[in-house]
Amino acid sequence: MFWGCELLANLQNTKRIVISLPDHLLREVDGIVARENSNRSEFIHHAMRLYLVERQKRQIRESMQRGYMEMARINLNMASEAFQAEAEADYTLGRLVSGV
Numbered sequence: 001m002f003w004g005c006e007l008l009a010n011l012q013n014t015k016r017i018v019i020s021l022p023d024h025l026l027r028e029v030d031g032i033v034a035r036e037n038s039n040r041s042e043f044i045h046h047a048m049r050l051y052l053v054e055r056q057k058r059q060i061r062e063s064m065q066r067g068y069m070e071m072a073r074i075n076l077n078m079a080s081e082a083f084q085a086e087a088e089a090d091y092t093l094g095r096l097v098s099g100v
Helices: 003-012 023-035 040-098
Strands: none
Touching (some): 023 040
């Protein structure tokens, strides 16, 4: 698809929204878009996209952390069970070797 057609397709799939911002935040945004030769819509679009990506990363990180914590509990239980089994095996072996 040619760039102009792609841009037109993107424009047709957009929605206009109204947001309220504190004056100081809007002034900061306006300063950035002026320096970058951009516009508010592009800035907000980019900021929202970045936020969504970072939010997804955070959710994945939190999910992985929960998974690691659960695996740590499972590993601790397994190690505890193995320790008990090893202690019992040592005791049994000792009895067998001593003939008791």
